[in-house]
Amino acid sequence: MRILLVYNRYQYRGGEDTHVDSLLKLLKDKGHQVGIYIKDSREINEKNFFEKLKIGLGMFWNLKAEKELSKLIRDFKPEVAHFHNIYPLIGPVAYRVCKKFKIPVVQTIHNYKFMCPKNSLFRDGKICELCVKKRFFYPSVIYGCYHNSRSTSLVYGLTFLVHNLIKTYNLIDIFIFPSQFTRDYYVEALGLPKEKTIVVPYFLDIKKDQFKKHTEEKDYFLFLGRLSEEKGVKELLEIFKSLPKIKLLVIGDGPLKGETKKYQKYKNIIIKEFIDHGKIFSYILKAKAVIVPSLWYEVLPNVVLESFACGKLVLAPANRNFGNIINNNVTGLLYKNGDFGDLRKKIIMIATKKLIFKETKMRKEFNKEYTPQVHYSLLMEVYNSLLKKHERLN
Numbered sequence: 402m403r404i405l406l407v408y409n410r411y412q413y414r415g416g417e418d419t420h421v422d423s424l425l426k427l428l429k430d431k432g433h434q435v436g437i438y439i440k441d442s443r444e445i446n447e448k449n450f451f452e453k454l455k456i457g458l459g460m461f462w463n464l465k466a467e468k469e470l471s472k473l474i475r476d477f478k479p480e481v482a483h484f485h486n487i488y489p490l491i492g493p494v495a496y497r498v499c500k501k502f503k504i505p506v507v508q509t510i511h512n513y514k515f516m517c518p519k520n521s522l523f524r525d526g527k528i529c530e531l532c533v534k535k536r537f538f539y540p541s542v543i544y545g546c547y548h549n550s551r552s553t554s555l556v557y558g559l560t561f562l563v564h565n566l567i568k569t570y571n572l573i574d575i576f577i578f579p580s581q582f583t584r585d586y587y588v589e590a591l592g593l594p595k596e597k598t599i600v601v602p603y604f605l606d607i608k609k610d611q612f613k614k615h616t617e618e619k620d621y622f623l624f625l626g627r628l629s630e631e632k633g634v635k636e637l638l639e640i641f642k643s644l645p646k647i648k649l650l651v652i653g654d655g656p657l658k659g660e661t662k663k664y665q666k667y668k669n670i671i672i673k674e675f676i677d678h679g680k681i682f683s684y685i686l687k688a689k690a691v692i693v694p695s696l697w698y699e700v701l702p703n704v705v706l707e708s709f710a711c712g713k714l715v716l717a718p719a720n721r722n723f724g725n726i727i728n729n730n731v732t733g734l735l736y737k738n739g740d741f742g743d744l745r746k747k748i749i750m751i752a753t754k755k756l757i758f759k760e761t762k763m764r765k766e767f768n769k770e771y772t773p774q775v776h777y778s779l780l781m782e783v784y785n786s787l788l789k790k791h792e793r794l795n
Contacts, residue, residue, distance in 0.1 A: 402784065403434045405479035405504070407470075407495055409486045410441040413655045414675065415627045416703040417511045420603055421485055427606065427773050436477040438470055440490035456489055457553065460560040463492040470498045481784050484508045484573075488557075493564045496572045505787035509577040509601075511700060515570070516590055518547035518557045523631040523697040533590050537562045574787055577601045577780075579701040582722035586698065599783060604776035605706050605767075607682075621648035621671070622716075622748060623688035625681065625704045628655035633694030638664045640745045645669050647752045652676060652684065682711055690714040690734075690751050694744060698722055705733075709767035712760025716747060732766045 408421050428435050445453065459465065470491075482499045484506060499506050512520040516533045518541040523529060531540035538558035541547060547554040564570060576598045578584035584598050622641075628634055634657060641649040642664065651661060652673045664670045676684075685691060691708040693699070693715060699722055708715045709732065717723040719735035727733035734751075737743040769775075 402481065403436070403477065403479045404428055404784070405436045405438065405474070405477065405482040405499075407438045407482060407484045407487065407491065408440075409488055409491050410439065410443070411486070412442045412445070413627060413629075416603075417486060419678070419703055420509075420511070423604065423606055423773075424483075427604075427777060431777060434477075436473060436479055438473055438491070438495075440466075442490065444490070457556045460489050460492045460556060461563060463490075463494050466491050467494050467498055470495055471502075474498065474502045474504065479504055480788060482506050485511065486514070488514065493560070493569045496569055500572045503791070505574045505791050506572060507575050507577060507783060507787065508573045509579070510583060510587060511579070513583075513586075513698070515561075515587070517541070518554055521631045521697045526630065526696070528697065536565060573597075574790075575599060575783060577783065579603050580722060581725050582698070583700050599779070601776060601779045601783070602770055603701050603703060603706060604771050604773050605703070605710055606773050607710050617687070618689065619648075619687040621650045621688055622752075623684060623691045624649065624651045624653070624694070625684070625691065625707075626653050626693075626702065628653045628657040628661050630657065631695065631697035633696045634661060636696075636741050637692060637694045637744075638670065640741060640748065641670055642667055644745070644748070647748065650684065650688070652681075681707060685711045685713050688713060690716050690748075692744075692748075693717040693723075694741070696739070701726065706767065706771045708733075709763045709771065712764045714751070714763070716744065716751075718744075728762075728766070732763050 406421065406425060410418055425435055425437065445456065448456065482504045484495070487493065487495055496506055513522045514520045518532070518538055522533070524544060524546060532538040538561065541554045542551055542558055545551040545554055547557045574597070576587065576593060578587065578598060578600050579602050581600050584600050587593050588595055588598060624634060624637055626632055634651065637649070638661060641647065645667070646669065648669045648671070650671045650673070652675065654675045662672055665672050685707055691704060691713055693702055693704060695718065698720070705715055705726060715727060715733035717727055717733060717735055718738040719729070720738045723735060727735060729735045734747055736747050
């Protein structure tokens with residue numbers, strides 16, 4: 402099968418980047434021909450004011466992307482186009498280009514971008530749903546949610562309004578959601594027809610030799626991920642600041658990078674930037690537990706899958722999403738949602754060995770839900786059903 406992947410990378414690397422890279426490799430390993438149309442938002446930092454203005458206007462209708470993508474499609478002749486993030490360097494015009502060439506469109510939903518300019522439904526330290534169900538995201542303009550700017554938030558909001566009015570997003574044939582919670586949220590908030598949605602969890606390609614060596618557990622807890630407000634990393638650092646005898650290792654990058662480094666003055670807190678992905682499992686295997694203190698509606702964080710694969714305990718909030726992903730007291734431990742006092746108590750209980758978990762439960766969950774083969778089987782069902790429908794219509 403000839404498959405086209407369309408993706409706009411973010412300024413800070415995260416789980417979505419990892420998934421797209423892994424998906425590209427998986428499809429190629431399975432013998433498919435894969436074309437890629439990828440842009441990188443890090444390029445924007447090198448642009449001048451007028452170039453950035455052009456990028457903003459291109460969110461409405463990107464002539465450069467239209468031309469490049471049309472040429473790629475004519476040359477590569479894909480049978481299916483699989484979209485991920487398209488903002489800000491590609492834009493919704495890409496959906497229309499694919500439909501012009503009669504190519505079925507699949508869109509994986511990695512966050513809440515279709516209803517929230519910040520992607521996260523999170524503002525000022527708490528969940529924010531002001532723009533949900535609104536045709537124009539005017540609250541985001543008031544608060545300057547998109548890249549902390551009212552002007553860019555206005556452009557973003559108008560882009561969605563225009564493309565909703567001309568029904569561009571209706572051109573998406575099927576929406577893929579990594580978690581049941583996110584699917585239900587989108588169906589309720591945007592009124593997506595359920596028949597146009599499917600849950601296909603993320604996956605990890607784990608090599609057996611990554612776990613061959615016995616790894617002695619160290620005395621630290623681990624936070625691994627994007628250093629941003631909604632991830633709860635600041636609150637976690639404050640907890641360990643008050644627990645000088647319990648160690649925390651933070652590995653990540655993001656907008657709070659400078660702020661988190663201030664905590665390195667505490668002897669029990671170690672901060673590292675993102676490391677080679679192949680070394681991540683070594684750090685997870687050695688940790689007492691992996692903590693995911695998210696304040697937003699996480700979709701399906703890769704670190705949870707990585708922890709399951711390693712048979713490592715995950716500490717996460719007991720919200721609707723994690724409640725579906727983690728079986729409390731079996732594959733992980735849930736603390737009261739938003740209650741960092743409860744999280745602190747559970748950290749102490751694990752550190753003093755008052756709570757012990759069997760690693761086989763986590764690994765069994767991983768093998769059942771998150772392997773490349775499980776993901777590939779579900780994805781092929783999506784692709785093949787679209788091709789059959791396309792053949793009937795043409």
